[in-house]
Amino acid sequence: MILMTIEKKIRELYQVNPKTRILVEKIHEKAKLLEEEGYDNIRIMNFCGTHEWTITHYGIRTLMPENIELIAGPGCPVCITPGHYVDILTDLSFDEYTVLSYGDSYKLPGTRIKGIRSLFDARLHGGKTEIVYSFYDAVKKAINNKDKKYVFFAVGFETTMPSTAVPLVNNMVPENLYILSAYRLTPPIMKYLLEKHPEARLSGILAPGHVSAIIGANSWLFLPRDYGVPTVVAGFEPLDVLVAVYYILDMLLSKKPSLINEYTRVVKPEGNIYAKEMIKRAYKIIDSYWRGIGIVPSSGAIHREEYNNRDILHILGIEDKPMKDVLPGCRCPEVTLGLAKPTDCPLFLKACTPSNPYGPCMVSSEGTCKIWAENLPIRIK
Numbered sequence: 393m394i395l396m397t398i399e400k401k402i403r404e405l406y407q408v409n410p411k412t413r414i415l416v417e418k419i420h421e422k423a424k425l426l427e428e429e430g431y432d433n434i435r436i437m438n439f440c441g442t443h444e445w446t447i448t449h450y451g452i453r454t455l456m457p458e459n460i461e462l463i464a465g466p467g468c469p470v471c472i473t474p475g476h477y478v479d480i481l482t483d484l485s486f487d488e489y490t491v492l493s494y495g496d497s498y499k500l501p502g503t504r505i506k507g508i509r510s511l512f513d514a515r516l517h518g519g520k521t522e523i524v525y526s527f528y529d530a531v532k533k534a535i536n537n538k539d540k541k542y543v544f545f546a547v548g549f550e551t552t553m554p555s556t557a558v559p560l561v562n563n564m565v566p567e568n569l570y571i572l573s574a575y576r577l578t579p580p581i582m583k584y585l586l587e588k589h590p591e592a593r594l595s596g597i598l599a600p601g602h603v604s605a606i607i608g609a610n611s612w613l614f615l616p617r618d619y620g621v622p623t624v625v626a627g628f629e630p631l632d633v634l635v636a637v638y639y640i641l642d643m644l645l646s647k648k649p650s651l652i653n654e655y656t657r658v659v660k661p662e663g664n665i666y667a668k669e670m671i672k673r674a675y676k677i678i679d680s681y682w683r684g685i686g687i688v689p690s691s692g693a694i695h696r697e698e699y700n701n702r703d704i705l706h707i708l709g710i711e712d713k714p715m716k717d718v719l720p721g722c723r724c725p726e727v728t729l730g731l732a733k734p735t736d737c738p739l740f741l742k743a744c745t746p747s748n749p750y751g752p753c754m755v756s757s758e759g760t761c762k763i764w765a766e767n768l769p770i771r772i773k
């Protein structure tokens with residue numbers, strides 16, 4: 393039954409685009425040549441959670457040669473959002489504020505083991521929390537309810553930062569709407585991973601397409617230049633992923649690591665100049681804490697002084713102080729850094745499931761644990 397399920401996925405993959413089969417054959421040819429040169433364990437990390445979904449859903453790991461391992465990386469912003477932010481917001485929801493959140497972060501657990509652990513739990517117990525689909529929705533809600541106070545939970549990477557930066561710069565945020573900025577920047581975490589965790593042994597990197605559409609493909613030049621790691625900015629179709637893997641193998645074979653932008657239909661070398669300018673005007677870059685990982689230099693964003701009147705932490709005088717937020721038994725930090733698989737965690741699909749997430753990696757649609765849980769069976773190498 394399991395084999396039939398995998399075969400069905402692969403058959404669908406080949407039927408949608410017959411070129412896929414040809415590309416897989418070429419990947420095997422390259423992998424064999426690399427094996428002859430001593431590359432017996434080629435570890436390629438995809439940064440983006442959407443890449444991981446494509447790889448897992450279509451069973452792409454089952455198509456890979458034995459000497460190639462596809463690894464999920466830190467591409468889930470919800471997974472790395474500090475738990476104490478959730479604690480702060482759940483408390484505020486029982487005060488005079490209504491907390492607005494994306495659906496992906498609505499069930500994100502805070503640091504508490506028992507009781508009210510998430511915004512979802514807070515609502516069940518009478519807290520004022522709601523799901524919105526965008527910051528624009530939050531703005532409209534605040535405008536239409538001027539007698540209420542709202543706090544928007546701003547979770548995300550560079551992809552979602554313009555959604556708050558543009559209204560802030562253009563003075564479009566109503567006075568009764570505040571922001572808790574949990575934004576994190578992506579290039580710094582890859583630098584941190586390569587320098588602090590050499591045991592990850594990365595042979596190549598699939599850079600995130602969505603993020604790169606904002607910051608530009610050239611933002612990843614440091615990976616091949618400074619660390620000698622072949623890097624491909626890739627799209628999210630199965631063929632995009634396979635082309636990216638092929639490019640990485642080709643660079644390894646030629647011993648010429650470089651940056652290739654496979655996703656040229658969306659990503660420009662310089663990115664979205666307007667969006668980057670708005671981000672720069674609204675936020676300043678600081679060293680920031682990543683959940684269960686630690687302080688990552690120059691990886692976070694806080695409001696510039698002229699926008700502190702919209703920053704809920706500043707207004708309430710709450711110190712942004714990291715707290716212990718690795719829940720007992722949870723291996724999400726290791727999964728996030730590509731140092732463990734979801735199946736290495738003793739809680740996976742036992743005490744931690746998509747319907748009842750215990751750790752942060754099981755919450756978001758971009759979380760590796762949730763992707764694996766919802767797209768099993770997969771081959772585990």
